[in-house]
Amino acid sequence: MRSRAAVVVVGAGVGGLVAALLSAARGFDTIVLEAASAAGGKLRAAEVSGRRIDAGPTVFTLRDVFEDLFAECGGTLSDYLTLKRAERLARHYWPDGSRVDLFPDIEANFAAIREFAGLREAEGYRAFAARAAHMHATLDRAFMRAPRPAHPFSLASRIGWTRWRDIAAITPTRTLWGALGAHFHDPRLRQLFARYATYCGSSPFLAPATLMLVADVERRGVWFVEGGMIKLAEALERFAVSLGARFHYGARVERIVVEGGRACGVVTEAGQRFDAEAILFNGDVSALSMLGTQAGAAAAPTPPRARSLSAVTLAGVGTSDAPLLHHNVFFGANYAEEFEAIFARGRLPAQPTVYVCASDRGDDDKARGDGERLFCLANAPAGPGGALDEKQIEAYEAAAMDVMRACGARLDWRERVVTTPADFAALFPATEGSLYGVATHGWQASFLRPTARTRLPGLYLAGGGVHPGPGVPMAALSGRQAALAITSDLRSTRRSRLAALSRSLSPPLATTENPERPG
Numbered sequence: 001m002r003s004r005a006a007v008v009v010v011g012a013g014v015g016g017l018v019a020a021l022l023s024a025a026r027g028f029d030t031i032v033l034e035a036a037s038a039a040g041g042k043l044r045a046a047e048v049s050g051r052r053i054d055a056g057p058t059v060f061t062l063r064d065v066f067e068d069l070f071a072e073c074g075g076t077l078s079d080y081l082t083l084k085r086a087e088r089l090a091r092h093y094w095p096d097g098s099r100v101d102l103f104p105d106i107e108a109n110f111a112a113i114r115e116f117a118g119l120r121e122a123e124g125y126r127a128f129a130a131r132a133a134h135m136h137a138t139l140d141r142a143f144m145r146a147p148r149p150a151h152p153f154s155l156a157s158r159i160g161w162t163r164w165r166d167i168a169a170i171t172p173t174r175t176l177w178g179a180l181g182a183h184f185h186d187p188r189l190r191q192l193f194a195r196y197a198t199y200c201g202s203s204p205f206l207a208p209a210t211l212m213l214v215a216d217v218e219r220r221g222v223w224f225v226e227g228g229m230i231k232l233a234e235a236l237e238r239f240a241v242s243l244g245a246r247f248h249y250g251a252r253v254e255r256i257v258v259e260g261g262r263a264c265g266v267v268t269e270a271g272q273r274f275d276a277e278a279i280l281f282n283g284d285v286s287a288l289s290m291l292g293t294q295a296g297a298a299a300a301p302t303p304p305r306a307r308s309l310s311a312v313t314l315a316g317v318g319t320s321d322a323p324l325l326h327h328n329v330f331f332g333a334n335y336a337e338e339f340e341a342i343f344a345r346g347r348l349p350a351q352p353t354v355y356v357c358a359s360d361r362g363d364d365d366k367a368r369g370d371g372e373r374l375f376c377l378a379n380a381p382a383g384p385g386g387a388l389d390e391k392q393i394e395a396y397e398a399a400a401m402d403v404m405r406a407c408g409a410r411l412d413w414r415e416r417v418v419t420t421p422a423d424f425a426a427l428f429p430a431t432e433g434s435l436y437g438v439a440t441h442g443w444q445a446s447f448l449r450p451t452a453r454t455r456l457p458g459l460y461l462a463g464g465g466v467h468p469g470p471g472v473p474m475a476a477l478s479g480r481q482a483a484l485a486i487t488s489d490l491r492s493t494r495r496s497r498l499a500a501l502s503r504s505l506s507p508p509l510a511t512t513e514n515p516e517r518p519g
Contacts, residue, residue, distance in 0.1 A: 005031040005246075007486060008266055008276040010253045013041025014472055015462030016282030017236035018069060018479030019486070024243035025073035026487045031274055032245060033266065035252035040233035041282070042428065042435065042464070043472060046315040049415050052228060053373045055315040058357040059327065060223045060232070062473035069476065073243065080235035082226035087363040089222050090327040092192050093407035100192070101325070104219055117186045128183040128193065132216040139213060145477055148451045148467035173443050179209035191335050195353065198379060200470050201308025201436025203339035208443050224326060224362060232472070256281075256288075256295040256459065263295070263458035277493070278486045280460045282479070284437065285450055287430035298456035301430075302465065306445075308436035309342065310382040310424055312396055315375045316416025322409030323365035324358040330407045342381045343439075348392065352378035354400045356411075371414055376400065380421050382434035387422050437465025452482040460486055 007023045009016045012034035023030045032039075046055040063083065070077040077083075089102040100116040103109050106129050114122035143149070176197050180190045194204035196214035204211075225231050237247065251272070256279060257265035265275040281288060281295075289296030322328075332338060332351030341349040359373035378400045380388075388396070397418065401411060421433030438449055449467045452460050462482040464470035 002273045002275060003031065004275045005029040006276060006490060007031070007278045007280065008033065008274050009280045009282060010256075010266060011041060011282030011463070012036075012039040012233075012237065012247065012249075013282050013463055014043055014233065014236070014475040015464070015466070015479035015482065016041070016280065017233060017240065018476045019280050019282070019460075019462050019483040020245045021069070021073055021236055021240040021243065022480060022483035023486060024240055024245040026483075028487065028490065030240070030245040031276070032240075032247045033251040033253055033268065033274065034247065034249050037249050038233075039237040039247070040230055043229055043233050045228060045230040046417050046419075048315060048373075048417055049317045049371075051317060051373055052230070053315045053317075053359060053375055054228045054230060054357065055313060055375060055417075055419065057229055057472050058359075058375060059218070060225050060229060060472070061217050061221060063221060063223055065473045065476055066232070069480065070239065073239065075239055077235075080239055081231060083223040084226070084362070086222040086224055086326065088325055089218055090329060091323075091325045091365075092188075093322075093328070093330045093404075093409065094188050094191075095331070095333050095403075095406040097408055098188065099407075102192075102219075104221055106219070109219075113189065117189060121184055121186050121189055124183040124185070125189070128180070128212070129216070129219065131183075132212045132214075132219075135210060136213040136216040139210070143446075144468045144474070147481055148447070148449065174209040176204045176207045176209050176211050179212065180204075187335075188331070191331050192329075194335070195329065197440070198309060198353075200440045201434065202440040203343050205336060205339055206343065206439070206441040208440065208445075210443075210446075211440065222327070228359065229472075253291065256291045258292065258294040258456065261457065263298075263456050266291075277490055278458055278460060280462055280482055280486065282462045284428060284431045284434075284463070285461060285465050290429060294456060295459065298454035298459050299450045299461060302434070302438055304383055304432070306438050306441070306448075307382045307432060307434040308439040308470070310380045310421035310433035310435055311377050311419075312348075312380050312388075312393060312400075312421070313375065313377045313419045314397065314413070314416045315419070316373075316413050317371045318374055318411055318413040318416065319370060319372065320358070320367070320374070320409060320411050322404075324356060324361055324367075324409070325363065325365055326358055326361050328356040328358065330354040330356065330404045330409065332403045332406075338379065342379060346381045346383060348380055348388070348396050348399075350399060351403055352380075352396070352400055354378050354403050356404075374411065374413075374416075376411070380433075382421055382425075383432045388420055393418060393420055436470035437463070440469065452478070452485040 006028040007030045009020045009032040042056045044056045045052045067077045093099045197204040197207040252269045253266045254269045255267045263279045286301035338349040341347045355377045357375040360368040425433040462479040464475045466478045
């Protein structure tokens with residue numbers, strides 16, 4: 001059985017959903033094939049005790065990215081998604097019993113940090129916030145929302161050589177941890193702001209100082225999504241369907257068809273073939289090797305040593321005696337050891353940082369009933385080191401709970417589901433459990449990510465492992481870049497075909513003698 005469309009999207013993660021939405025909005029017949037039973041990819045939910053709990057990304061930022069996408073397609077985000085702005089971004093805990101909240105306001109953070117660690121640290125925060133905002137403003141349009149520049153010189157050219165001070169301020173050759181030392185003497189605050197490297201699956205001791213811009217992204221707004229983050233995937237799917245995109249679930253792609261030197265279709269495990277003018281692959285780039293030799297050569301796979309963090313997560317229903325907000329972070333005593341264990345030794349750390357999302361709470365710290373939805377995440381290594389046995393997982397869960405207890409918090413689970421690096425590896429083929437694609441280590445890392453176009457004509461890429469990188473809004477921007485590339489190429493190809501057809505149908509110019517001309 002064969003079907004045909006202009007565009008076939010393989011994978012209904014955020015990047016694939018956005019690409020399908022934009023392709024359909026531009027009038028191209030679009031089909032989405034997804035191996036799972038629902039849209040979302042890593043933006044997923046678990047059901048525990050009959051309740052749905054976010055079990056992937058939990059933080060919604062850069063709202064304007066999605067508002068612009070919906071407007072570009074003739075829609076309005078608020079018609080599909082209900083959002084409420086968070087007045088407190090997160091609560092942070094340490095084993096010495098201290099804690100501090102962050103706010104979407106510099107002066108509120110100045111006051112909180114002054115009370116937490118003194119005037120000098122608060123003044124350091126103000127300088128840090130200005131630096132992070134400057135980096136964000138410099139790179140937002142020039143890098144994050146644009147096609148990937150070929151090299152640092154082309155990025156500098158895009159920013160503008162006359163803005164050499166802005167270019168110098170990016171400081172990509174310094175590590176995030178090192179750069180934070182210029183602003184904070186209190187190790188707790190360096191921990192707090194260094195943690196933003198983990199949003200990209202990276203170590204703050206290896207990631208470039210550029211990632212401090214993530215702090216500004218979050219400060220500019222975090223929103224609670226009514227119904228959970230999975231509602232974003234459902235909203236993108238629903239809007240795409242309204243524009244004519246067709247979705248097939250339980251449709252695992254087995255092979256990308258290549259004919260005449262270009263990708264022209266896919267074949268599913270069930271044997272169904274879908275022909276197309278363009279194929280968008282929304283998955284880990286390394287998984288292309290599973291879809292045929294030519295597809296595998298279309299883009300460089302992620303080297304094992306470059307893979308980002310994985311995680312051990314717990315999603316369930318339980319109770320806590322801690323004054324949790326919606327977003328909470330519990331730090332261990334030895335931050336450097338955590339990342340040394342994961343990235344240098346491929347081992348679980350003894351004292352992991354623990355992130356807890358209390359889904360039923362908002363800006364206040366009041367528990368909702370005697371059983372609330374909780375999601376916990378502790379960093380873990382990807383790769384062969386992620387193949388952990390049951391005893392190791394139990395020990396790591398206990399270590400995470402020990403860190404929380406040392407910080408003055410206790411969780412009691414009524415029921416929970418544990419997901420390990422091996423589980424993530426099974427859910428997302430060829431990732432070895434890595435959740436963020438390439439780790440952003442060193443100044444060159446951002447220039448090594450693949451772009452929307454591949455070496456194989458007709459095959460395109462989107463997702464967190466593709467420029468501009470991991471995270472929900474970044475994956476969405478990658479989907480937009482892929483859709484722009486596809487629609488541009490398809491329109492160019494169709495114009496060329498139309499011109500060739502017109503030439504073939506035009507009669508040759510006749511040459512006749514003029515009868516009135518004397519002989």
